[in-house]
Amino acid sequence: MTKLPVAILGATGAVGQRFIQLLENHPWFEIQEVVASERSASKTYAEAVNWVLDGSPPKQVAQLVVKALEDELSSPLVFSALPSDVAREVELRLASAGHIVCSNASAHRMAPDVPLVIPEVNAEHIELIDIQRKKRGWTSGALITNSNCTSMPVTMALAPLLIFEPTHLNVVSMQAISGAGYPGVPSYDILDNVIPFIKGEEEKLVTEPAKMLGKLVGDAVLPLPLIASAACNRVPVVDGHLVNIAVTLAKRPSLDEIKAVWQNYTGSSIVRQLPSAPKHPVI
Ligand SMILES: NC(=O)c1ccc[n+]([C@@H]2O[C@H](COP(=O)([O-])OP(=O)(O)OC[C@H]3O[C@@H](n4cnc5c(N)ncnc54)[C@H](OP(=O)(O)O)[C@@H]3O)[C@@H](O)[C@H]2O)c1
Structure with a gap:
């Protein structure tokens, strides 16, 4: 090939x-x-x-x-x-x-005609490309985005829970220094410290999951009506972000029901055929 x-x-x-x-x-x-x-x-x-x-x-x-x-x-x-x-x-x-x-x-990411995708979660939002091309007069080109690095695990965890109707979300993140690129955060700021603010990050956690978990209706994505808040911290860890999530689910499932939907979640069937797709996107 x-x-x-x-x-x-x-x-x-x-x-x-x-x-x-x-x-x-x-x-x-x-x-x-x-x-x-x-x-x-x-x-x-x-x-x-x-x-x-x-x-x-x-x-x-x-x-x-x-x-x-x-x-x-x-x-x-x-x-x-x-x-x-x-x-x-x-x-x-x-x-x-x-x-x-x-x-x-x-x-x-938040432009109405730009797909913001986690393939397992909302592959169908790629259809926005047709609308994008029509609106911008592009023929073969397209612009597709992926999400902020903390919005991604939050959205992955919430996607299987959509059946239980999430209404409120509160996220506290502890984000590694690799997330700030290279050379990133000055060592004097981060060593032996936690920095309780990452510019622009909290806004992204409020808007991006709602867009990715939203429904494509007509020419646009109707965001999930989620009341969300976030507090983002930079911590002295090289790689790997940790997020604590509190979510209110209107249908009040049991803990076992929540574990079961996470365990059985495989995401969209088209995506499962991709060479790098994980077998179990949520572990
Ligand atoms: N780090 C993460 O975990 C992470 C996660 C999600 C999203 N992002 C996003 O991904 C993007 C890259 O992040 P990063 O962490 O990789 O940043 P980075 O380590 O600072 O790398 C920036 C890259 O962009 C190039 N660049 C900078 N200014 C440029 C200019 N004026 N013209 C052309 N090239 C330029 C740099 O080239 P030189 O080496 O030549 O300067 C370098 O290749 C950012 O938008 C960031 O928000 C990062």
Whole structure:
């Protein structure tokens, strides 16, 4: 099978590196282009990157020359791990030029015609792409986003509980320093400390789960009517966020019923066929 060439924007950053690690030996995709800032452009990836993951970058990617954002891209599929302020204009430009842009950045997540997806939870929201193309006059391009890193586990936990009609949500997060990218939080701030504020994070936890758990009705997603609040903390852990969730369920199921729906949750059937889909998305 011929693999689809892909480009990674923000390829030298913490998320860009994770993209590269996860796409190594992928059966469908091949990394053909890596893009970063002027600081990295024209260097080989190996020269430009400060690899923060285990091991070293895959050989095939290490020798690629890093492109600048202004350079022409030939890959039809683009994964974006750019800072949000940079992503805002660039992602629209690439989508309007015909690229399918899948973004980790928050810039366009809440735009009404942009799918915000966790594939297991709301794969059907991808249908928004038709509306997006019509509205923006795009032919082959599209912009699809994934969620904030704490909205994601919260939404995954809530998705199987929809049958019990969640009405209120309160989240307290304890988020690792890797979530702030590299070099991230100054060591003087985070060592021996908990920082009880992460700019913009609490708003995302209030809006993103409701959109992802919402229903596609006509041309738009009708958000789940959830009364939500959140408090986000940065804690001195390298990787892995922890979230405490309190949720009110109108149908008042027993603990055993809740455990059963979590255990049996497999998500959308189309998604289960994807090569990297976990067998049990909720453990
Ligand atoms: N870290 C996480 O766990 C996480 C989770 C979910 C979402 N996100 C989102 O994903 C995005 C990337 O986060 P990150 O943690 O990977 O950030 P990061 O480590 O700071 O990496 C930023 C990347 O963007 C590039 N870049 C910065 N400014 C640029 C510019 N003006 N033009 C072109 N490229 C530029 C950097 O290139 P150089 O190396 O050349 O400077 C680097 O490759 C952000 O929008 C973030 O909110 C992050």
